[in-house]
Amino acid sequence: MSALDVLSAGAAESVLRSVAERLDVELRGHFGPVGVNRDRLLAGVACDIVVLTDVMIDALIAAGRVVPGTAVALGRVDTALAVVAGAPAKSVMAEAGFSPI
Secondary structure, three states: EEEEEEHHHHHHHHHHHHHHHHOOOOEEEEOHHHHHHHHHHHOOOOOEEEEEOOOHHHHHHHHOOOOOOOOOOOOOOOOOOOOOOOOOOOOOOOOOOOOOO
């Protein structure tokens, strides 16, 4: 079995593990906050692949830390904000410019 050392966003862990299982590849490394894993890469932690935000990947390409032309989109993460049932509705959503979806 071959192995890949990864620095990855925690949200991508299940996808990467599923693909690795199908390809009979062992994943090693760190899964967690993208900023922490970017900093690990910049600090010299060895890895084969990084899974971060596209903005971070672009910055790492510009800095010569990631090979140009190798970045591919894995998916899209939509994030939403809502008031919890029973909590007082705050006007902060409107004041911040958020609109209902």
